[in-house]
Amino acid sequence: MAFVRELDIPDRQLLPVRSLIGPGLGRVFVKSWIEQDKIDPEIMRDPFDRSDDPRWYQIDGWPIRGGSKEEILRRKWERRAGLYVRWHGIEIWHVLDWLIYSQATNAPWTANVDERGEPKKLMKCGSLDALVHEADKGFRLRPRSGHLNGDDVKIPVAAGASSDDETEIADLGVDHTLVELLTPRALRAEGGRMRHCIGHGSYDDRVRDPEYRYLSVRDPNGVPLATLELKGRVVRQFRGPVNDDPLPAVTDLLSRYAAENGWQGYEDAAIGRYVGNVQRVLFDDLLAGGGLDGGDGGRHEVLRILEG
Known part of the structure; x- marks a missing residue:
C-alpha cells in the first residue's frame, strides 16, 4: 500500500503494528480521499496554505503522462500518500507511536475486536483527529514508571x-x-x-x-x-x-x-510538514510545475538532478 510505504517505518517496528495501521490510519487515509474526490478528483489546493494565491496539486495520477491504467493508478496513490503524509505527518507519527507502544505492552484495547477481528477502538475513529485524540488518551494513561x-x-x-x-x-x-x-x-x-x-x-x-x-x-x-x-x-x-x-x-x-x-x-x-520519501516528493513537485509535465526529456532531467 502506497500509504504504508510512504510512512517509511523500519520493518522491526512496522511488522508488529501493520494489522493496526489498516483499520486505523489506513482507513481514515482512504476516507479522506473519497471525500476529496467528491469535491474534485483531479486537483486540490494545499489545505494549510492560507495565502491569496494558494498552491494547487494534481492528484489524478497525471494521465497525460501516459502509461497503463495500473501505472496511472499507482502514480495517483503514491502522489496522494506523499501529500497526505507531508501535510499530516506529525499527527500520523503521534498515532504510530501510540500503536507501537500499545502493541509492545499488550494494551487491553488491542484484543477488544469486532466480528471481523478489527480493534473496536480504531474502528470507532472516523478521522485522523479522532485517532490523535485516542493516542493522547493512551499516552496520558501510560505508567510514569516506564x-x-x-x-x-x-x-x-x-x-x-x-x-x-x-x-x-x-x-x-x-x-x-x-x-x-x-x-x-x-x-x-x-x-x-x-x-x-x-x-x-x-x-x-x-x-x-x-x-x-x-x-x-x-x-x-x-x-x-x-x-x-x-x-x-x-x-x-x-x-x-x-x-x-x-x-x-x-x-x-x-x-x-x-x-x-x-x-x-x-x-x-x-510549520508541521513531514517529508517521508523526499526524492519522490521533489520529483512530483518539479513535474507539476515549471512546464515539466510533458515529455520524457523533462522527467529524465529531474531524475538526473535528484540523483546528483
Whole structure:
C-alpha cells in the first residue's frame, strides 16, 4: 500500500503494528480521499496554505503522462500518500507511536475486536483527529514508571542524559547551542522535558541508525527549545514543546546553520510538514510545475538532478 510505504517505518517496528495501521490510519487515509474526490478528483489546493494565491496539486495520477491504467493508478496513490503524509505527518507519527507502544505492552484495547477481528477502538475513529485524540488518551494513561527501550522491555524513565548520551555540535549564537542526541536514554530525557513522543521508545531503533540524526536546540541554561529528526540532510520533523511548531525565534536562530549544512525541508518542517520519501516528493513537485509535465526529456532531467 502506497500509504504504508510512504510512512517509511523500519520493518522491526512496522511488522508488529501493520494489522493496526489498516483499520486505523489506513482507513481514515482512504476516507479522506473519497471525500476529496467528491469535491474534485483531479486537483486540490494545499489545505494549510492560507495565502491569496494558494498552491494547487494534481492528484489524478497525471494521465497525460501516459502509461497503463495500473501505472496511472499507482502514480495517483503514491502522489496522494506523499501529500497526505507531508501535510499530516506529525499527527500520523503521534498515532504510530501510540500503536507501537500499545502493541509492545499488550494494551487491553488491542484484543477488544469486532466480528471481523478489527480493534473496536480504531474502528470507532472516523478521522485522523479522532485517532490523535485516542493516542493522547493512551499516552496520558501510560505508567510514569516506564518506557520502552530498543528491546521492547520496560526500563526506568531517565531523569537526564549524561555526556555519553548527547554532544554539542554547534554554537548557534546568543549562548544557544545545538546538541545531538545519541542514545535512547537521551531521547527519553528529551521527550520528558519537551513532553512529546520522542521519548516513548518508538525512535530508539532509529537513533542507532547512522542514516538518522536527532538534534535539540538548547537555551543558555541547557533547556531544550525544539527537537529535530533528520534523515540524511532532510529535516523530517522539527517540533517545539508538546509537539507544537517551534517559536519563530528558534526557527530563525537555526536557519543559518541549516542553510550552511544543506538541510532540505527545514521551513516545511517548522510549520508541521513531514517529508517521508523526499526524492519522490521533489520529483512530483518539479513535474507539476515549471512546464515539466510533458515529455520524457523533462522527467529524465529531474531524475538526473535528484540523483546528483
